[in-house]
Amino acid sequence: xxxLSALQSDLRRAILSGDSRASHTAxxxxxxxxxxxxxxxxxxxxxxxxxxxxxTYPVVARLLGEPCFAGLAREFIQLSPPTxxxxxxxGGGFAHYLDAVPLxxxxxxxxxxxxxxxxxxxxxxxADAAALPPAALALLQDCCFxxxxxxxxxxxxxxxxxxPIDRIWRTNQPGADPETTIGLDEGGTRLLIHRDGDxxxxxxxxxxxEFDFLQALRAGVPLGxxxxxxxxxDASFDGGRTLSGLLAAxxxxxxxxxxxxx
Amino acid sequence: xxxxxxFHTVFPRCGIGLRAAHLAEVMATRPDIAWVExxxxxxxxxxxxxxxxxxxRESYAVSxxxxxxxxxxxxxxxxxxxxxxxxxxxxIEPCLVSEHLAWSSFGxxxxxxxxxxxxxxxxxxxxxxxxxxxxxxxxxxxxxxxPSAYLTLSASTIPEAEFLGLLARRSGCGLLCDVNNVxxxxxxxxxxxxxxxxxxxxxxxxxxxxxGHAVNPAGGRVVLIDDHGSPVAESVWALxxxxxxxxxxxxxxxxxxxxxxxxxxxxxxxxxADARHAAALxxxxxxxx
Numbered sequence: 001x002x003x004l005s006a007l008q009s010d011l012r013r014a015i016l017s018g019d020s021r022a023s024h025t026a027x028x029x030x031x032x033x034x035x036x037x038x039x040x041x042x043x044x045x046x047x048x049x050x051x052x053x054x055x056t057y058p059v060v061a062r063l064l065g066e067p068c069f070a071g072l073a074r075e076f077i078q079l080s081p082p083t084x085x086x087x088x089x090x091g092g093g094f095a096h097y098l099d100a101v102p103l104x105x106x107x108x109x110x111x112x113x114x115x116x117x118x119x120x121x122x123x124x125x126x127a128d129a130a131a132l133p134p135a136a137l138a139l140l141q142d143c144c145f146x147x148x149x150x151x152x153x154x155x156x157x158x159x160x161x162x163x164p165i166d167r168i169w170r171t172n173q174p175g176a177d178p179e180t181t182i183g184l185d186e187g188g189t190r191l192l193i194h195r196d197g198d199x200x201x202x203x204x205x206x207x208x209x210e211f212d213f214l215q216a217l218r219a220g221v222p223l224g225x226x227x228x229x230x231x232x233x234d235a236s237f238d239g240g241r242t243l244s245g246l247l248a249a250x251x252x253x254x255x256x257x258x259x260x261x262x
Numbered sequence: 263x264x265x266x267x268x269f270h271t272v273f274p275r276c277g278i279g280l281r282a283a284h285l286a287e288v289m290a291t292r293p294d295i296a297w298v299e300x301x302x303x304x305x306x307x308x309x310x311x312x313x314x315x316x317x318x319r320e321s322y323a324v325s326x327x328x329x330x331x332x333x334x335x336x337x338x339x340x341x342x343x344x345x346x347x348x349x350x351x352x353x354i355e356p357c358l359v360s361e362h363l364a365w366s367s368f369g370x371x372x373x374x375x376x377x378x379x380x381x382x383x384x385x386x387x388x389x390x391x392x393x394x395x396x397x398x399x400x401x402x403x404x405x406x407x408x409p410s411a412y413l414t415l416s417a418s419t420i421p422e423a424e425f426l427g428l429l430a431r432r433s434g435c436g437l438l439c440d441v442n443n444v445x446x447x448x449x450x451x452x453x454x455x456x457x458x459x460x461x462x463x464x465x466x467x468x469x470x471x472x473x474g475h476a477v478n479p480a481g482g483r484v485v486l487i488d489d490h491g492s493p494v495a496e497s498v499w500a501l502x503x504x505x506x507x508x509x510x511x512x513x514x515x516x517x518x519x520x521x522x523x524x525x526x527x528x529x530x531x532x533x534x535a536d537a538r539h540a541a542a543l544x545x546x547x548x549x550x551x
Contacts, residue, residue, distance in 0.1 A: 003380070003384055004380070004382075004385055004388060007379075008335065008377075009368065012371065015377075026415040026417065027413045028415075028417055030451060030480075031483055032480060034413065040413075040487070044374075044375050045375050045534065048374050049374055082372045082374060084343075084372060085330020085366065085367070085372050086303045086304075086307070086330070087374070088304070119369075124311075125307030126309065127308045128309065129308075140265060147325055152355075154308070155308075163372075198311040255312065
């Protein structure tokens, strides 16, 4: 397998780095130089991934403008090549990459908008799972209630930002009022994103303690502990109402008891 | 594993590659489409995309066309990807499953392109091994498609069509003859498309692809780019006639991915393929068409 392995290693380098010299002798010129022939593949790689990023991050692309987005996408693609053949899984590190771009200091909310768009993308494509029937938890006896560990639906994502990224996202949708102004100091956002019963991606704003409560559930903290922590943080936290809201929205997929063996 | 040989009796008319932009219209209007093909990788998540495909499946035969198995890679096919494909096959029960004679993954990176392999004995061993792994895992035969070539690897010692024939014999896979790719490859690498088709073992061909290509200037000459962004070129229609005469049993499918036209236009193009098919076989339909 020596020959094919070496060739694939060289072609991979030619596509990822643009340095195709090692591959030149492996290609018959036939009237067009090997470098130019390899560029067809390298261009296809870069252009299709750039299109995939633009499809996943339309609001970021709109906020940056086409040339700027294209330049950043190009650099991101170079730094983070895909690992999965499913392109809807490509680009999860884009927000983190944007965090470190000095040019974007004037758009401090931009990486968080990217986080929101990634969460929407993940929610859209996450695995299917049946929602827990609303009556399921009512069957639990009081003694077990505190011990139960809830599993969130695979589509659920939690996103937080110190900027009003939900309003920024909405005003950058097609057909939105272009005159809308948003003050960056009008406060942050905490969002629960998930698919509804029709598999449409929806989100709802959360209070700080609701957000912490959901984050705890997501981390596998037993219900009683998560509930207690949220109540201590905010006396007005209504755990019962929050839980029934989550059940009704189909955000809970399952429950288990950590001490019992499956 | 035996490969069914009678697809054309099941799908006597040209199907279409069904893209996300047309899904809603197809579901709402249920037009008379012979069969549809989708890219498997677009449906490997859950949610609405998969629900839509299940609904499409209620009315149409669906072929799953994969682009990500990287069967030409020196590495073995990714088991996680095979599992996802197997799950999708279980859900959709496709009429056909196909992949490419190409590679795209190496060293943990997915290069999102159908990259060429040299046609050598070594490559044949590797691809036959990978196709066998895939077919054993999926518990069904798959069709392997000839890629579009933009370069010729010096190491190649076996003509492409002959290589595909050897692969079919070694692994038991069927072949997907993409007539547009034959035209693109032969134009870009100084081959003869009719000779190419004549060298393919007719009995192994289980599907024909039709698509448009771009003609781009490059270094004082032209390079054909397999961009699926235009109607089928006249040269490809002519070649299709040749392919139909050689592989009359293989159903045709029209691919259109970029600059996607209205669904009605896509169906018109598929109807042109039906007329060409009839003409190539000299059937009485020809006179009416």
